[in-house]
Amino acid sequence: MKKLLMATATAALGVGATAASAEDVTLGIILGFTGPIESLTPHMAGGAELAIGEVSESGKLLDGMTVTQERADSTCIDAGAASAAAERLITSVGIKGIMGADCSGVTGAVLANVAVPNGMVMISPSATSPALSDAADEGLFFRTAPSDARQGEVLANVLVDRGIGSVAVTYTNNDYGKGLADSFSAAFKAAGGEVTTTAAHEDGKADYSAEVGALAAAGGDALVVAGYVDQGGPGVIRAALDAGAFDMFVLPDGMIGSALEDTFGAEIDGSVGTVPGTESEGADRMLEMATAAGIDGTSPYVGESYDAAALILLAMQAAGSVEPGDYKGKIMEVANAPGERIFPGELAKGLEILAGGGDIDYVGATDVELIGGGESAGSYREIVIEGGKLTTAGYR
């Protein structure tokens, strides 16, 4: 028995050793392939694999290393399952970097339980909770999605510019809703606005007349609905419209979706919202590349996923090493100025410049600019609903 154990252990070590010494490197893609955002994650993974394939085919990463990927399921909600999946990727697959995770809760769990103890670099394309900004990450965690603290500010500015002085706020009762409602309220009050009341709503209920009654009693020029477009959000709007309590709504990213047009049409004309997005050249190129590869490039966070994978690989090149401990310090360097601007589809060019000792400023699909502890500064598309359609009023 003892011999068997020894043999197994040696074999396992041997496998690990070969994986490390071979001329290839594997990235882990940890996204919720099952669970609440399972309809988005295939496209996100596709975006990341686009970047990985591009680098691998160029043959320019550290003297012609090939790059492969290994997918794992974060489930979006089950921290235990996500941690186990990440653990497996690190210990038995031997990945050198994590593109993920997706939802804020599991991302925090994977970071604290797996990434930090193992010294693994993690770049999340879609975790937006403000709480992650202050997570103890030892310089290992980055995100190509902006924190909701930033969205709160942008949304407050939109309202101030439109001359809206007082609002009631309702949010979906989870990390996302609460974080966004708090950051928005703080920013709006700082800008001189008045928040008449803040009330949570639970998702998955059909009746929101009690909530709307309370919000209407508090009053305000508009109602901020920090919820989800396929959950309780439309129910709240419907109840408010029916009771004649509010006719203008303020809609953060979770509420922006084509379902909104289908459900309300012109009934909520004049309502405003924000959603992450840029008008940079990179976004258009990304869309083209994604479409050519058969991925839905308009699906949320596809560009962010491409950028997250690209950043890891570019940083490896800059550090001249695939070890997370070596390249973690290079991520901010390749993401930000100074240097040659690199767009999607130009990863080979970026690798060449870095190999020659030059500097790059990775712009990517989403105008990447990492600030603070390594999160996207975030640019947002300002949405106005006109004639029952979501229209773009500008970028912030």
Add this chain to the structure above:
Amino acid sequence: MMDLLHAFVALSNFVLVPAIAYGSQLALGALGVTLIYGILRFSNFAHGDTMAFGTMVTVLATWGLQAMGVSLGPLPTALLALPVGILGCMALVLVTDRAVYRFYRAQKAKPVILVIVSIGVMFIMNGLVRFIIGPGDQRFADGERFIVSAPGFKEMTGLDEGLAIRTTQGITVITAVIVVAVLFWFLNRTRSGKSMRAYSDNEDLALLSGINPDRVVMITWLIVAVLATVAGVLYGLDKSFKPFTYFQLLLPVFASAIVGGLGNPLGAIAGGFIIAFSEVTITYAWKKVLGHALPESLAPDGLVQLLSTDYKFAVSFVILLIVLLFRPTGLFRGKAV
């Protein structure tokens, strides 16, 4: 005087009208639960999903009618499709009874076993509905949306407060009254109704006096199918149809039935309204109403909200606990739980 009128309109708009409509829907649901408890002697946890199934069939039939261009003008087409839904639901409950419950009845299984069995049935129906129509939101309401709309009311009366009454709210209340009247007539006046009540009061005596138990059980299930489908369709028309919300509806429906007294139809109706009104009034912010009703100097600054709306569900359960502590058989003397 004007101020009091404003206060009343605001109160009606945000409390009275929604609570009456919601109460009617709960009452119809609770009637189904209470009938099964009274006659088949177990708490049917599958009731929420029975409602979802009946509604689903109605939704599909409504879509069919809409595709053929049939409509009822200002009324929702779903009313026309309702009989199809009821028939579908009847088929479902009869098949379920034959395949599942009859086996346990023959064994004279204890009520607690039947409750667990009904939870199993609940999950199967749950899956069935999701399998057929999907887990998402389905909209099937059409026709005129409002009897009185908020801006229309302001224009008509010249008041500052709006009052909205949706068509579906009107239909809900009217249908509930009709269904309840027919049900009571059936239970009290017809031969079958009387045999059902006899069976409920004392099973052995009823059997001795020649009542056919299979017939009573079948009629009960048929009535329950009607009640469940009507309640489900009204709820879906008023809000929207989503399988998960029907599953959640089970809690307030049971609370209504128990508060009123399980097994007592009158209690189920009262319970429905008590739960609906307590959910809405206790969490309502009275600022607007009091601001109109009180003289300016006394008008409140705060929201005057007893409990945040987060506690909406807790309210119905606190009422449930209090009732069970002091009157274990419910307000209308049902059977002990």
